Amino acid sequence: MFTAPRGTLDILPEDQPYWQYLHQEILKVTALYGYQRIDVPIFEDTALYVRGVGEGTDIVDKEMYSFVDKGNREITLRPEFTAGVMRAYIQHGMKSRPQPVKLYTTGPIFRYERVQAGRYRQHTQFDIECIGEMDPAVDLEVMSMAWHLFSNLGFQGLAFQLNSTGCPACRPAYIQVLVSYYRQHEGEICEDCKRRLVRNPLRLLDCKVETCQPIIAGAPHIGDYLCPECREHLDTLRAYLDALGRPYTINHRLVRGLDYYTKTVFEVWAQGIGAQNAICGGGRYDGLAQALGGDPTPGIGFGSGMERLVLAMKEQGIAVPGAPMPQVAFVYLGYEAKVRALQLLNDCRQRGIRATIGFGDRSLRAQLRAADRSGARYAVILGEEEMAHGEATVQDLRSETEARVRLSQSALVNALLARLAAEV
DSSP states (O other), X not given: OOOOOXXXXXXXXXXXXXXXXXXXXXXXXXXXXXXXXXXXXXXXXXXXXXXXXXXXXXXXXXXXXXXXXXXXXXXXXXXXXXXXXXXXXXHTTGGGSSSSEEEEXXXXXXXXXXXBTTBOSEEEEEEEEEESOOOHHHHHHHHHHHHHHHHHHTOOSOEEEEEEOOOTTTHHHHHHHHHHHHHTTGGGSOHHHXXXXXXXXXXXXXXXXXXXXXXXXXXXXGGGGOOHHHHXXXXXXXXXXXXXXXXXXXXXTOOXXXXXXXXXXXXXXXXXXXXXXXXXXEEEOTTHHHHTTSOOOOEEEEEEEHHHHHHHHHHTTXXXXXXXXXXXXXXXXXXXXXXXXHHHHHHHHHTTOOEEEOOSOOOHHHHHHHHHHHTOSEEEEEOHHHHHHTEEEEEETTTOOEEEEEOSHHHHHHHHHHHHHHHO
16 A cells, blocks of 8 residues: 655645645735745756755755756755745846845745654745845844744744854854864764764754754854944844844854855744744845855845644644535435436536535435535435425524425525525
């Protein structure tokens, strides 16, 4: 028997209301902030991610799904959105548009990583990108957008984790100090950190291995090595957050997992959702456009795993509207009644009534049980007696009361519309 590949998820009908609700709230918030949808390919040239995300990152070194296609091209299933969105920004000359260009998207991303609750090898991400403006007020807007969405969804105890990863002017000096510190503890760190020490030292602060935590706790803080420009950017953003009353904590070990981040990095944490408090993460990527062959172009964005959000919504007991149930179920006995029921079923749907019918010519009793289980409010019964008198029996499946209605199209559909309107 086949099963879904490890690290993938079937989203069953009973879970669809969470996803529909999430998509609806995303549409509301993106419209409110003036963001437009963009869709980029599920696969790109491998070099796009190697150059954009960075060699030495876990994504490029360990997690990408890469292959050579039939044209002998190196292709990778997208492991994140930002590099592809920036590629589209450059390719389509979006710099000529009013800046910043505000974009959002949703869709699957692919990473070969350790499977755990809320984390899959194929997962769906909600992604925000704001490209073309350096003002810290843009950082505030992007962060506020995340806050607004998660607040609307019903998450409690929201707070920002905030840091700066500096820029090419000040980061090298910090990395030199960080490497020097870690050289003194090289025998105490994990094998991955020994590799990071050589290839990507900033990722040392992102290690989750328990034995490395005391070393991380004693590491120098990048905030002590920021240049005046980066310091001013962070201080201004903090002043804006204070003005809006948004709680935040400076987290010196927050560096995110991608090379293109500069200056602002942040996460949104929520209380009561288990060990993984973060429900989104992002930051500024002012050097990414140049790395991809474009002009210097600042940008900032965030991503949030939607499977993780649905799981957290369930853990917090957040109620969502259920899937629409049928309003009317047709029940029939005999061929002529079935033909008439199919006609009336079509008439109801044309008038906007959610209607269903049983199949397979089962007994009236079996069809009525199925109608009740479907969640329909009314059953329209066409039995031998009803057909003989040119009528239908409309049964209220909640109160079990019945009424006879003439079997003409307008009479029955209008009667059903009137009953349904009276419930609103």
